[in-house]
Amino acid sequence: MSEAEKLMNYINGAWCESSASQFLEVQNPATAEVLARVPLSPPEEVAQAAQAAAKAQAEWRRVPATQRVQYLFKLKDLMEENFEDLSRTITMENGKVLDDARGEMRRAIENVEVACGIPVLMMGDFSEDVSRGVDEYMIRQPVGVVASICPFNFPGMIPFWYLPYAVACGNAIIIKPSERTPVTMQKVFRLFEKVGFPAGIVNLVNGGPETVNAILDHPAISAVTFVGSTTVARHIYARASANGKRVQAQGGAKNPLIILPDADVEMTTNIVTDSVFGNAGQRCLAASTIVTIGDADRSFHPALAEAASSRVVGYGLEKGVQMGPVITPQSKARINGLIEQGLKEGAKLLVDGRDAAIRGYEKGNFLRPTILADVPAGGTIATTEIFGPVMGITHVGTVDEAIQLVNSGKYGNMACIFTSSGAAARKFRYEAQAGNIGINIGVAAPMAFFPFSGWKESFFGTLHGQSSHAVEFFTQTKVVVERWLKEWSRQF
Ligand code: NAD
Numbered sequence: 001m002s003e004a005e006k007l008m009n010y011i012n013g014a015w016c017e018s019s020a021s022q023f024l025e026v027q028n029p030a031t032a033e034v035l036a037r038v039p040l041s042p043p044e045e046v047a048q049a050a051q052a053a054a055k056a057q058a059e060w061r062r063v064p065a066t067q068r069v070q071y072l073f074k075l076k077d078l079m080e081e082n083f084e085d086l087s088r089t090i091t092m093e094n095g096k097v098l099d100d101a102r103g104e105m106r107r108a109i110e111n112v113e114v115a116c117g118i119p120v121l122m123m124g125d126f127s128e129d130v131s132r133g134v135d136e137y138m139i140r141q142p143v144g145v146v147a148s149i150c151p152f153n154f155p156g157m158i159p160f161w162y163l164p165y166a167v168a169c170g171n172a173i174i175i176k177p178s179e180r181t182p183v184t185m186q187k188v189f190r191l192f193e194k195v196g197f198p199a200g201i202v203n204l205v206n207g208g209p210e211t212v213n214a215i216l217d218h219p220a221i222s223a224v225t226f227v228g229s230t231t232v233a234r235h236i237y238a239r240a241s242a243n244g245k246r247v248q249a250q251g252g253a254k255n256p257l258i259i260l261p262d263a264d265v266e267m268t269t270n271i272v273t274d275s276v277f278g279n280a281g282q283r284c285l286a287a288s289t290i291v292t293i294g295d296a297d298r299s300f301h302p303a304l305a306e307a308a309s310s311r312v313v314g315y316g317l318e319k320g321v322q323m324g325p326v327i328t329p330q331s332k333a334r335i336n337g338l339i340e341q342g343l344k345e346g347a348k349l350l351v352d353g354r355d356a357a358i359r360g361y362e363k364g365n366f367l368r369p370t371i372l373a374d375v376p377a378g379g380t381i382a383t384t385e386i387f388g389p390v391m392g393i394t395h396v397g398t399v400d401e402a403i404q405l406v407n408s409g410k411y412g413n414m415a416c417i418f419t420s421s422g423a424a425a426r427k428f429r430y431e432a433q434a435g436n437i438g439i440n441i442g443v444a445a446p447m448a449f450f451p452f453s454g455w456k457e458s459f460f461g462t463l464h465g466q467s468s469h470a471v472e473f474f475t476q477t478k479v480v481v482e483r484w485l486k487e488w489s490r491q492f
Helices: 043-060 065-081 083-094 098-115 163-168 183-195 209-217 230-242 265-281 296-309 329-344 399-408 422-431 467-473
Strands: 009-011 014-016 023-027 034-039 125-131 134-142 145-149 172-176 202-204 221-227 246-250 255-259 287-293 348-351 370-373 390-396 414-418 436-439 475-483
Touching: 009 043, 009 183, 034 183, 043 145, 043 172, 043 202, 043 209, 065 083, 065 098, 065 163, 065 183, 083 098, 083 183, 098 163, 145 163, 145 209, 163 172, 163 467, 172 209, 183 202, 209 221, 209 230, 221 230, 230 246, 255 265, 255 399, 265 287, 265 296, 265 390, 265 414, 287 296, 287 399, 296 348, 296 370, 296 390, 329 370, 329 390, 390 399, 399 422, 414 422, 422 436, 467 475
Parallel strands: 145 172, 145 221, 172 202, 221 246, 255 287, 255 414, 287 390, 370 390, 414 436
Antiparallel strands: 009 014, 009 202, 023 034, 125 134, 134 475, 348 370
16 A cells, blocks of 8 residues: 555544545546545444534524525635646546536536525525414425535535535535545545634545445434435435435436437537547536437538547646546446447447557556447447447437437436427427436536436436525425414404
8 A cells, every 4th residue: 555645534623534444545547646545434433423513513503594605705715716726636536637627616616606695595485364364484494414425527516516505504514525536525625624614514524335324324414415326326315215314316327419410510529529528428417329310420420430539638637638537447447348348239330449558648547539330229338327438329310219219218317419400409308308408518517506407317316416406405494384462463
């Protein structure tokens, strides 16, 4: 084990070394440099965080919302000041190119900005004279202690789909980052420290599945959010719900993108390849299945092949690089295996990105963009979330067939259409079974003031992250029916 920095937990307003018996190395996926060592924190450390959070939350909920958001205003300033450092940290631990990392931090900040509106967003409702002299109103109260379990692919943004709303609504929170990309949160928590949140309101517990299960089981934690793969999302949803917790679990994806013959070739090709190959395909909103319709194959197949082949692959901190590595050597091997399997099942190799060697970064987990055409419906490439830079192309005759194909998938995170026909776009928007729709957009990522709306096996729960959904998720409604003195209400 290397001497790289041991990451700490942040519990009850203090940095604490974990008593974990196991630490994992966090490697830069482009260089294989060991950036840090992350503890697999034992359940007792989750318990410490939960107890501290519960104690702190009892006082925090009494702080007026207008004052709670002052901490967020400060946090926004600090995030702006540290924007470049946080973005570079994301690139170093995740591999995405610096501009993508900056985009990620921008969305994180946007969520802080939206949550600054909590005094209005968490307002209740009031009805006067629901019966003679009787008034009824609904107020929102925080749910208590909440926890967010996060994936590797957006280490800076995904905790912010939740944390700003949770704390502004009067809750205390525990963040459990991915053990593969935990460094960004380590830096973000240094900013929380500077912001001066009261001890116990924001807590960081690093770890893996055992740490997660301790969160799911701890009685002081009332609500859990999860973002990650569908297999784990199911587990989180089932176990946390069985323990009586409020839970939302965002899962995996296999996003289809359909192209009509009337779509603009240049613009569409650029947007589509950015969607498929951006972040090396490791985005839950990456397009992965491209469906060309009618004559679209003639112009688009060569254009997509050309754009994929000319994409610049390398270390994301270097200028001009358009695509970085995938997260681990295991992930690279898995993606190569899926491509092999697709070829065995009859797909045609249009662009081969396997075994990419990048000069100067021979130890990195690099692949180049791969395109498989004539992907058989129902086969491995059409149905498996690859989470790598692989485009599968299927060709159909009509929009109806394309929509049928889109809706036959088990996931429902995103579906996109490229066309200049308003009627086709409307039909698609209306019928496609996915919660995020792009119309001439390749990554239909909702702004912070809209919910991140996965459907089907991409989501387990009711309320999503971001926006008014997060406010509802992190508050419980209380309805009060009220009658006062007879003479003041005139009569009953
Ligand atoms: P993952 O499911 O492997 O891990 C996510 C989290 O779950 C991590 O914090 C990890 O420690 C924990 N975990 C892993 N295995 C566990 C287990 N057996 N029991 C309890 N906890 C466990 O996901 P990942 O590889 O980090 O992220 C990629 C996945 O996330 C992809 O499937 C992607 O589509 C999905 N994702 C979805 C969205 C969305 O909004 N729908 C957004 C981003 C990523």
